[in-house]
Amino acid sequence: MRATLMYQAGDVRIVEVPDSRIEHPTDALVRITASCICGSDLHPYHQMTADKGPARMGHELIGVVEETGSEVTTLAKGDLVVSPFAISDNVCEFCRENLQTSCVHAHAAFWDGLEEGGQAEAVRVPLADGTLVKLPVAPDSALVPSLLTLADVFGTGYHAAKMAGVQPGQKVTVIGDGAVGLMAVLSAQRLGAEQIILMGRHQDRTDLGREFGATDVVADRGEEGIARVRELTGGHGTHAVLEAVGHMPAYEQAIGVVRPGGVISRVGVPQYEEAPVGFRSLFRHNIRLAGGPAPVRAYIEELMPDILDGTIEPGKVFDASTDLDGVPAGYRDMDERRSLKVLVRP
Numbered sequence: 001m002r003a004t005l006m007y008q009a010g011d012v013r014i015v016e017v018p019d020s021r022i023e024h025p026t027d028a029l030v031r032i033t034a035s036c037i038c039g040s041d042l043h044p045y046h047q048m049t050a051d052k053g054p055a056r057m058g059h060e061l062i063g064v065v066e067e068t069g070s071e072v073t074t075l076a077k078g079d080l081v082v083s084p085f086a087i088s089d090n091v092c093e094f095c096r097e098n099l100q101t102s103c104v105h106a107h108a109a110f111w112d113g114l115e116e117g118g119q120a121e122a123v124r125v126p127l128a129d130g131t132l133v134k135l136p137v138a139p140d141s142a143l144v145p146s147l148l149t150l151a152d153v154f155g156t157g158y159h160a161a162k163m164a165g166v167q168p169g170q171k172v173t174v175i176g177d178g179a180v181g182l183m184a185v186l187s188a189q190r191l192g193a194e195q196i197i198l199m200g201r202h203q204d205r206t207d208l209g210r211e212f213g214a215t216d217v218v219a220d221r222g223e224e225g226i227a228r229v230r231e232l233t234g235g236h237g238t239h240a241v242l243e244a245v246g247h248m249p250a251y252e253q254a255i256g257v258v259r260p261g262g263v264i265s266r267v268g269v270p271q272y273e274e275a276p277v278g279f280r281s282l283f284r285h286n287i288r289l290a291g292g293p294a295p296v297r298a299y300i301e302e303l304m305p306d307i308l309d310g311t312i313e314p315g316k317v318f319d320a321s322t323d324l325d326g327v328p329a330g331y332r333d334m335d336e337r338r339s340l341k342v343l344v345r346p
């Protein structure tokens with residue numbers, strides 16, 4: 001079968017690999033019908049050294065179950081399923097607390113790092129009963145792009161808003177106009193935020209952000225951006241800041257725009273270990289810091305109905321689509337900001 005391999009920074013290829021197959025009785029074999037390239041795939045695309053490769057790529061996928069292991073009880077051949085970016089049993093003590101990204105099962109993992117991946121023709125899904133969720137549509141449904149966002153970006157944006165405790169009537173700042181930032185806007189709107197300020201510089205993206213519920217857009221960054229957000233909020237900043245970037249300037253911006261007593265909720269993977277948490281940054285005004293790898297498995301059933309009935313269309317974040325052969329170009333287009341998010345139909 002064919003799959004996407006990254007050999008090192010900037011070097012993505014489609015190659016023949018051994019067919020995925022059932023290895024454990026809890027596995028399912030899934031033929032992938034829709035996948036995509038993630039903003040976080042751009043981190044290795046910039047940084048990966050040759051000794052770390054080649055690595056299988058892709059952690060968001062929808063597909064058809066082709067075969068199930070002997071212990072799989074909830075899925076059958078022919079089911080259309082979505083997989084979150086984390087594999088979990090969905091029954092351990094952390095999974096029961098809706099923290100599936102901390103699942104303690106020996107086979108729990110993130111797709112990234114496994115000898116399997118979503119940007120391929122097929123995939124072996126470990127812990128299939130816990131990980132996969134059935135979709136009540138056909139593989140060629142027009143809802144597939146929106147349903148695919150449940151694998152990562154929508155659940156991740158929603159996690160940011162949930163961890164910030166966004167309440168009806170609150171003011172929210174979203175930092176970052178990538179797919180996750182835009183999903184954070186949609187999520188804040190869904191939770192009833194009254195003012196949603198999107199900080200981003202790409203107008204085609206912030207326009208989509210307005211469609212998803214942003215009331216204000218701030219293109220400035222750093223001190224100018226902070227001043228602009230304060231101006232828009234009567235000088236005090238916002239109750240919640242949803243940080244969907246992961247770089248230090250975004251964290252500093254978050255500190256600059258959070259309201260006394262507010263929450264900074266991070267879902268952009270931090271590219272730093274040390275950051276201000278002392279008197280002037282967090283302590284002085286009772287600022288709380290929240291967030292982490294989103295347990296998107298916990299949100300799939302909650303978010304799916306609004307997609308199925310057409311209330312929301314998070315799939316609008318996909319502005320390009322390709323087959324497997326177009327994946328290397330898709331990485332380039334996302335890296336050069338020509339595409340927001342690329343849908344892959346293997």
Ligand SMILES: [Zn+2]
Pocket residue numbers: 088089090091092093094095096100102103104105108
């Ligand atoms: Zn678990």
